[in-house]
Amino acid sequence: MIIADYEFAGEGMQRVFENEKWTVGIKNWKPANDVTGMDCLERHNKTDELFVLTEGACTLIYANETEKGLEFGSVKMEPGKVFNIPATLWHNTITQKDTKMILIEDSNTSMENSDILMLDNDQIVAIRSLA
Template sequence: MSTTVIEQYKVEANGYHPFLIREGWQVAQLNYMPEQHINNIKKLDVHFLTDEVFILLKGEAVLIGAEIENNNVTFETELLKPSITYNIPANAWHNIAMREGSEIIIVEKSETHVSDFEFFQLNDAQIAELKQMVTACFDNKKKLKANDTN
């Protein structure tokens, strides 16, 4: 009797796709979609019951962390590197800015995308600040690449 033990998953469509959901945890793939372009990010989200792990498969993305106190936002940004595991702890505000063609694996508690989230809408000044910080991360990568080729 032959059985298949090894499962394979490949997600090609744009957007967020939980594809491996088991009791207590899930793996999802986030492929670039226009909502994740820095020009379109207008909010942050938080999960209260889970950490959220991000692994860049390909492309360029900036992970955004934030602390919010009295509607004041302090941003932290990190240009993701392939093969590095990044974690956003539970109760931390975050989002991710992506360039077209980018793909990210996300690991978190199961059903997080269904019920464990809250949003914080950014105001115009916060959006402008975030855009400047993310753009600087992307531009810094370009500068580093240019220096590597010289």
Template sequence: MPSTLLETHEYQGQGYQHLINSPLWRVALMNYTPDQLPDQITEFQRHDETDEVFVLLQGHCILFLGEGGDEVTRIFAQNMLPFTLYNIKKSVWHSHTSSPDAKVLIVENADTSPANSPRLQLSLEQRKEIAELAQRLWEAYG
């Protein structure tokens, strides 16, 4: 079949990789990476110009969301269910952790970049809270 009719993409590496880009949006796959283990998460990120959609395709993933403007005042954790769309709203602080077999589909604006996606260092107390939340949710996962 001509590539002008259909493209196919796969990604087996660690972490995040853009796979399809259009003028307005892009699709990426995010796989497990050890730096996103709960005790390794040291910062949150937010996207100030776009929402970001996450879809768990396989494995297990927990989203961590931070309430607050210039600082995170409260942390929430959400176990992702497979094939459910999770829309992280614009300017919401977030991070994630996943199992080694996890694959997460991500859709976001094509112009999402470090210039419009600030990062925030977490306090030691916030890092401990993330580790505790993850442990509780991992136990619930089985």
């Protein structure tokens, strides 16, 4: 038996470890997560998702559904802290080019039990003001 290690240096996210219970990914900057490129939110309907910032800067953007529409909020991540995105919470990450994060989620999380919400121009402006 040996100890394995994993890395990913490309743009975006890649799952680097997976078993029957959970998955670990490395998420790096990509144009769609830049403040000028973000145009959507996502949610995972059955599972929480965890993020740990290891390098750079990241703002977690989230939205709660209300009778008046989406209410946006943001959290600036701090390196070394674990941030939990609860199941069904609309969210996305705004990152800079030197950003690297660890992502941990249930191995059954997929697009089959997740949703993508495309944002309109007013929503994009609102999110950019939070970054």
